[in-house]
Amino acid sequence: MGQTVMEHTLPVEDACCMGPDESVLILIKHCQDMKQQETRLRLITLLLLFICTALFIFTTGADLRQHFGSKREMSTVEQSPVPSKQQSLCPAVNPKTSCQNLHIHLRSVATGNTSDGQLIKWDVMFGDNYYYNEEKRAILIHENGLYFVYIRITLSCRSEDGPEGFSVKLQRWNKGYDMIVPLTDAKDGVDCTSQRSRNVFVGQLFDLSEGDHLSVWIDQGYKLIATASAGAFCI
Known part of the structure; x- marks a missing residue:
């Protein structure tokens, strides 16, 4: 029974007796992991922002093209009766x-x-x-x-x-x-x-x-x- 207790307590003693250098290394590694995650998040945020900006520009351009296209169609429709009106006012006569x-x-x-x-x-x-x-x-x-x-x-x-x-x-x-x-x-x-x-x-x-x-x-x-x-x- 005494030997069994001693085998289980050794790892605990080893963990408790860890040196200060090893703790610093673990802390540095943890900080590096946090920075990498932060960098990834920034990249993802920039990518999403770029995609949203591109979609906004594309949508705005499509709306403007549709607006000016319909305006030109309306002006063509409004102007088209003019020649016929002029023809009716000035018919071909002797x-x-x-x-x-x-x-x-x-x-x-x-x-x-x-x-x-x-x-x-x-x-x-x-x-x-x-x-x-x-x-x-x-x-x-x-x-x-x-x-x-x-x-x-x-x-x-x-x-x-x-x-x-x-x-x-x-x-x-x-x-x-x-x-x-x-x-x-x-x-x-x-x-x-x-x-x-x-x-x-x-x-x-x-x-x-x-x-x-x-x-x-x-x-x-x-x-x-x-x-x-x-x-x-x-x-």
Whole structure:
């Protein structure tokens, strides 16, 4: 019995009699293990943080792409009706029936008849003859609209007589009401004893209707006309 007790007590005595160097080594080893675990935890934490940051950036980028993509689709949908609207406002029609295409310039034609009380006869200098009625000596309006009409006449003395009077009138005729309506007029003259020439200009905006005929009537001083021009264009 005594031997048995002695065999069991030896390891205990050995443990109790452990030296201080061995205890320090165990403590150092334990500290090293703790540092390694701390390093692993830091690495794992950094990895998780990197993964979360990458997911956040990816998610944000996907949301932005989806947002701008839907915005572009909406702008395309909003803009797509514009061409069709423009096409409906400006359909393909015969250019001769479009107010915007009226721009005609006329120059007077010498007829040899210089008596007063007649219409000036014209030649088309530029523009379409479609807008000039040679029989009525008038600019023909094909569409309702706002037009600028002008007349320019140069007066010149033909003798050494005293002052000569001049009177011109722009008039309108339409078969719809079959009557001549004066639109505007101008009165001037030239004093052949002191001046040899003079310019007369008339220009004004008019609200005209389809079928209107614009002609230039000379009440007085036809013989004073050296040159004359007239024209009209749509505003």
